[in-house]
Amino acid sequence: MAICAKIDTYEQMYLIRAFEERIAELFSRGELFGTTHPCIGQEATAVGVVTTLEPTDVVTSTHRGHGHFLAWTGDVQGLMAEIMGRATGVCAGRGGSQHLYAENFYTNGITGGMGAVGTGMALAEKQRASGNIVCSFIGDGALAQGILHEAMNMASLWDAPILYALENNLYAMSTHVRDTLAGGIVPRAGALAIESATVESDDVFDVIAAAEQAVEYVRENSRPYLLELRTYRFCGHSINDERAYRTREEEDEWQRRDPLARLAGALAETERRAIEGRCRARIERAIAAARNAPVQDLGDIGKGLWKS
Amino acid sequence: MEKLTVGRAIAAGLRKKLADDPTVYLLGEDICDPYGGAFRITRGLSSEFPGRLINAPISEAGVVGVATGMALRGLRPVVEMMFGDFIALAADQLINHAAKFSWMYNGAVSVPLVVRAPMGGRRGYGPTHSQSLERMLLSTPGLRIVAPTPRHDAAALIGAAIDDSNPVVFIEGKLLYAAEQATVSEHYDIAHTHPPYPAAVLNNAAGEQPNVTVVTYGPMLPVVEEAMTAAFNEDEVACEILAPSEIGPLDTALIGESVARTGRLIVAEEGPRSWGWAAEVVARVVERWGDRLVARPVRVAGRDLPLPTARPLEDHVLPGVETVRGAVEKVMLQ
The missing domain is CATH 3.40.50.920 (Rossmann fold)
Structure with a gap:
């Protein structure tokens, strides 16, 4: 891997890590309203998969979507303003953390639901012969939703060009995957005649290598693919989670394999510090801009409910 | 001349939109020939428009979700619920997905989705195949609920629903399928x-x-x-x-x-x-x-x-x- 690719990848991953940590601080200081689901620790799966997509492809994501959004758009200002509830946010403060939109990028807060929506999007791209594919990020928790099985069944029957990028972070909120999921993950795809693979390592370059193969398969064959990505969130499910359901030993073990720290070690100290400084400055500029931005004009609150 | 029933009028409206607009797709359980749908509304259309009707598995939630995704990316899908009662299975996709996208993305997207739902009783289908469940959806901002009667032009109504940029749930009284559509009356x-x-x-x-x-x-x-x-x-x-x-x-x-x-x-x-x-x-x-x-x-x-x-x-x-x-x-x- 060329050093420039490492620099670029580290910058994207660090941006997500620093963004999420700053969001947590803003929440603890009472500056933010509602809740949020950080992806600290899962930066490699977000950046690794998104890196392999074309800009005209389509991404759907979940309640835990900041990392995917930043990897796709790099729009720190739009995301920060959205979470801070400002008119300058990507959805003018209507959606907040869980409901984000950018060109070809859609998130929603219902577990598994976007797997079906993404499948339909893939069929539309196929109908237009656009050559685009859809990447739907899902989590291990979504496998317990019937609609995901329904959607994958239809994707296989109807040859939808969709990559289901399944981030298996071992926990659906507080409940370990062994308590919610019978059998294996990849065998579910096999039963539906969907190609699949598991990436055991969350080293970002292992993720990129596997995602490149998966994306190429989906695009060349117009077929669905399930890519299981083993990962771990170092933070709680949401900001209101003390992580009482798992041991500090388990967390420490995953922390030792932190994909961001691993990549940091491959960079020169001065280079790494420069990247981190740039990212933090972007985030601070976004916070300052959002603090100075208005909330959406209440006279506009109904706009977009009905399209003409 | 065969009398024009509400059912035939809906079929005619679907046929016209399939002919006029290549982005229109019909999805539903058993809608293709030779069956043509539980109430035979789509009979003949899959033969007339190959590839445009898709027989769906018994996955009401999944099909409405898939159709919502199609609508977000430029198609105009029409889903047939076999019985309107089954819309309960698709409630999450209608309420938390289709009805929300345009507004919650600050108007950046449209969802031109139609879900046709045969509702109502008087045909002896019992507790789970006879209800009028449109009431469950009427309180969701962002869903348009449209219901023809024999005194409407049902072909025009389904056409308007398909042309609509918003999600429309189209309530078809089952008993009306065989009722004559007439916009003149000897009494009114x-x-x-x-x-x-x-x-x-x-x-x-x-x-x-x-x-x-x-x-x-x-x-x-x-x-x-x-x-x-x-x-x-x-x-x-x-x-x-x-x-x-x-x-x-x-x-x-x-x-x-x-x-x-x-x-x-x-x-x-x-x-x-x-x-x-x-x-x-x-x-x-x-x-x-x-x-x-x-x-x-x-x-x-x-x-x-x-x-x-x-x-x-x-x-x-x-x-x-x-x-x-x-x-x-x-x-x-x-």
Whole structure:
């Protein structure tokens, strides 16, 4: 891997890590309203998969979507303003953390639901012969939703060009995957005649290598693919989670394999510090801009409910 | 000449849109030939438009979700629910997905989705295949609920729903599939307002002042017409019947104007009495035009019970011609 690719990848991953940590601080200081689901620790799966997509492809994501959004758009200002509830946010403060939109990028807060929506999007791209594919990020928790099985069944029957990028972070909120999921993950795809693979390592370059193969398969064959990505969130499910359901030993073990720290070690100290400084400055500029931005004009609150 | 039923009219509307717009796709259980759908509405269309109709697995939630994704990316999908009752299975996709995207993304996207839902009883299908579940969706901002009657042009209505940039749930009274669609009547002058989703206005006062305003929709209209014709012939009660095709969101102005003239209001629906569409209509009229009422409004609706299968039991639960006649007496005696 060329050093420039490492620099670029580290910058994207660090941006997500620093963004999420700053969001947590803003929440603890009472500056933010509602809740949020950080992806600290899962930066490699977000950046690794998104890196392999074309800009005209389509991404759907979940309640835990900041990392995917930043990897796709790099729009720190739009995301920060959205979470801070400002008119300058990507959805003018209507959606907040869980409901984000950018060109070809859609998130929603219902577990598994976007797997079906993404499948339909893939069929539309196929109908237009656009050559685009859809990447739907899902989590291990979504496998317990019937609609995901329904959607994958239809994707296989109807040859939808969709990559289901399944981030298996071992926990659906507080409940370990062994308590919610019978059998294996990849065998579910096999039963539906969907190609699949598991990436055991969350080293970002292992993720990129596997995602490149998966994306190429989906695009060349117009077929669905399930890519299981083993990962771990170092933070709680949401900001209101003390992580009482798992041991500090388990967390420490995953922390030792932190994909961001691993990549940091491959960079020169001065280079790494420069990247981190740039990212933090972007985030601070976004916070300052959002603090100075208005909330959406209440006279506009109904706009977009009905399209003409 | 074969009579034009509401069912045939819907089929004709679907055929026209399939011919005119290559982005229109039909998805549903058993909709392709030779079956042509549980109520045979799509029969022939899969042969006429190869590749444009997709037989779906029994996955109502998944199919509505897939269709929502298709709609977000430029297609105009039409989903057929085999029975409207099954829309409960797709409720999350309608309420938390299709109805939300445009607004929650600050107007950046459109969801031109149609879900056709055969609703209503009187065919002996029992508790899970006879309900009028549109009430469950009427309170979700962002969903348009449209219901044809035999006094509407159902082909034009389904065409308007497909052209709509918003998600539309299209309520098809099962009993209306075989009913003749006619916009002229020997008993009523019929007018239409508010395109593309017109209200049908039926008046038998022959230029005089009608005595009562009756508001209804969908499969209750033929019941109301029969009752009001008898009330006119036997008791000289002249009425104005208003049957909006867009039942949600509801434009109440037409109803209010009529009530301001008649002073009396009956609202009739087939679903259970409690928490229904009629309750909302009455509330709106009372709030805004209450001082024009000369009698307390009366609701006609089903009993607050599940729908039984046996015919005499179902007849007992659903509002019929006699129920409407009773409401007329009640409102005229005041």
